[in-house]
Amino acid sequence: MAAALEETPVTYEDLVDIEQAFDDAETDIIRYQASRLSDLYALRHKTVSQIPNFWPLVLEQAPPDIDQYIQPSDSAVLLSALTNLDVTHFDIPNPDGDPRSVSIKFEFSTNEYFEDKVLEKKFWYRRGRNGWSGLVSEPVKIQWKKDRDLTGGLLDMVCDAWAVSRTGPKTVELSPEQLILKKKIDSTGMGGLSFFAWFGFIGRHVSADESKKAVESERERRKGRALMKDVRTIDATDELEEEEDDVGMSLEIFPDGGDLAVSITEDLWPSAISYFTQAQEQDALSDDDFESDDDENADSDRAGGDSEEDASQANSSRPVKKLRTS
Amino acid sequence: MAAALEETPVTYEDLVDIEQAFDDAETDIIRYQASRLSDLYALRHKTVSQIPNFWPLVLEQAPPDIDQYIQPSDSAVLLSALTNLDVTHFDIPNPDGDPRSVSIKFEFSTNEYFEDKVLEKKFWYRRGRNGWSGLVSEPVKIQWKKDRDLTGGLLDMVCDAWAVSRTGPKTVELSPEQLILKKKIDSTGMGGLSFFAWFGFIGRHVSADESKKAVESERERRKGRALMKDVRTIDATDELEEEEDDVGMSLEIFPDGGDLAVSITEDLWPSAISYFTQAQEQDALSDDDFESDDDENADSDRAGGDSEEDASQANSSRPVKKLRTS
Numbered sequence: 001m002a003a004a005l006e007e008t009p010v011t012y013e014d015l016v017d018i019e020q021a022f023d024d025a026e027t028d029i030i031r032y033q034a035s036r037l038s039d040l041y042a043l044r045h046k047t048v049s050q051i052p053n054f055w056p057l058v059l060e061q062a063p064p065d066i067d068q069y070i071q072p073s074d075s076a077v078l079l080s081a082l083t084n085l086d087v088t089h090f091d092i093p094n095p096d097g098d099p100r101s102v103s104i105k106f107e108f109s110t111n112e113y114f115e116d117k118v119l120e121k122k123f124w125y126r127r128g129r130n131g132w133s134g135l136v137s138e139p140v141k142i143q144w145k146k147d148r149d150l151t152g153g154l155l156d157m158v159c160d161a162w163a164v165s166r167t168g169p170k171t172v173e174l175s176p177e178q179l180i181l182k183k184k185i186d187s188t189g190m191g192g193l194s195f196f197a198w199f200g201f202i203g204r205h206v207s208a209d210e211s212k213k214a215v216e217s218e219r220e221r222r223k224g225r226a227l228m229k230d231v232r233t234i235d236a237t238d239e240l241e242e243e244e245d246d247v248g249m250s251l252e253i254f255p256d257g258g259d260l261a262v263s264i265t266e267d268l269w270p271s272a273i274s275y276f277t278q279a280q281e282q283d284a285l286s287d288d289d290f291e292s293d294d295d296e297n298a299d300s301d302r303a304g305g306d307s308e309e310d311a312s313q314a315n316s317s318r319p320v321k322k323l324r325t326s
Numbered sequence: 327m328a329a330a331l332e333e334t335p336v337t338y339e340d341l342v343d344i345e346q347a348f349d350d351a352e353t354d355i356i357r358y359q360a361s362r363l364s365d366l367y368a369l370r371h372k373t374v375s376q377i378p379n380f381w382p383l384v385l386e387q388a389p390p391d392i393d394q395y396i397q398p399s400d401s402a403v404l405l406s407a408l409t410n411l412d413v414t415h416f417d418i419p420n421p422d423g424d425p426r427s428v429s430i431k432f433e434f435s436t437n438e439y440f441e442d443k444v445l446e447k448k449f450w451y452r453r454g455r456n457g458w459s460g461l462v463s464e465p466v467k468i469q470w471k472k473d474r475d476l477t478g479g480l481l482d483m484v485c486d487a488w489a490v491s492r493t494g495p496k497t498v499e500l501s502p503e504q505l506i507l508k509k510k511i512d513s514t515g516m517g518g519l520s521f522f523a524w525f526g527f528i529g530r531h532v533s534a535d536e537s538k539k540a541v542e543s544e545r546e547r548r549k550g551r552a553l554m555k556d557v558r559t560i561d562a563t564d565e566l567e568e569e570e571d572d573v574g575m576s577l578e579i580f581p582d583g584g585d586l587a588v589s590i591t592e593d594l595w596p597s598a599i600s601y602f603t604q605a606q607e608q609d610a611l612s613d614d615d616f617e618s619d620d621d622e623n624a625d626s627d628r629a630g631g632d633s634e635e636d637a638s639q640a641n642s643s644r645p646v647k648k649l650r651t652s
Contacts, residue, residue: 008377021369022596036358037348040347040348273341
């Protein structure tokens, strides 16, 4: 079907302006949402922190777009040592920040894999010069115990390459650290990658400064000050930028890292009680099975009876998965 | 892993209360969102109504969870005759209503399939006695032109069966109209079902009255007035109800109707300009292909030149798919 914009009084810029206004509205809505929910999240935290295994049980029920990244060896540490999860829109108080920026914080008890008690991964919502926008991050180092690195050294290599690229000269040549990383990526094939490799996600290389300029230039464009000429200029200077970005993305060990952050933020986090309830129900069901197979007449009003009651209550008032609000 | 609620001071009811508080917050957020966006949707409508084929082009780019329901014969009428789409949360002004209730309205120009100029499908967000909540609807009749019924008579049968079930005595026996519908469903296998069969979606049979009572009884439960005894009573009276619902669902011709409504409301509708832009880009790309194959040195600064410019502009400032805000 023919696209019909040329034959109308509407310009492409008109549509971009409307989309930008929707984008502004969305940031307001996220701000409102965060303020409306903050007390509730605090109450939830107070309540669920009294339930041992709350977060491990939630993770066990994680939807496929999260669960697919959790390997059996990751489960071993997540199910035994995860004590808390916290998601915050840390950039909301910052006038230059975007409310879609998010921090995802995992707390762990002492475990045999790593020394860290807290692993925090921050994602910044940024706009690139070429119009792209989305979540970017920085690699987070994990203090693995001896021979326990679930990423097989990959995460350390990302951290090393990142440290060098931030201090070294800007170039499209690979640094020695990047070459080591690239060789590792090429040789492993990246199948069965650990969930913990996600802490190495970087995404597009858009700095806070570039993002700020892109947002400002978009604002100016909307005021009608920047026209075709400027658009062309940006296109030209973008070429080196994009080449750098291609190199960056070829060294990305977790290309879906931003999507995974969104799934945790918008699904696992708000629906955690719902997932926990699912876990309880499954547990009750398997208790019932056990009971009816082997235990029908013995001791059935203790563990078995309790579980059955839980299950029927669960059925009568179980929280349903909420509609998304966007 | 053992579910651990029994060993804690936290009860199942505590968790249900928190979920209910989140649910209340969510309705507030949807109200805020609707009021924040209403002027913008009006502006968008004013702008895109000047673009012929705006909505057909949006539909052409619909994501798979919508596109999978559009058959080639549906496309014929949707692409040639759809002139407007409108989504409204009609129940927001109603204090008893749920802001998640939604009306999806299609407007059509004269076409050879049906007489209707407007097809409006309303969905009510309701809570059942058994704790279920979600979108339900009522069948919408379409005035098909002779031999043009894209549902092969199915939609009419649903409307007939529905009309009788609302006036006739409450029973789990099938009425003659329901038997005709059941026979049709059993004999056709329901493959390649028309998109327009969606107008026949009913979903769970939860009346406004039942929903109101369920919401009230949930409120009472939260106040601590209703305890285990009432939960048991509800379970008992639910049995006939559930049997009726099973019959209802066995006659449902579009079981995913509620999900489709959510996809239209939360994806196609807010991201319409984004989908339209995608259609423009694809068009520009195929123009470019055409040009380089057959037209390289002739007249290239007319149609081809324009398209190329559109494409580069599109690249530099194309609206990206927004993060969901829930």
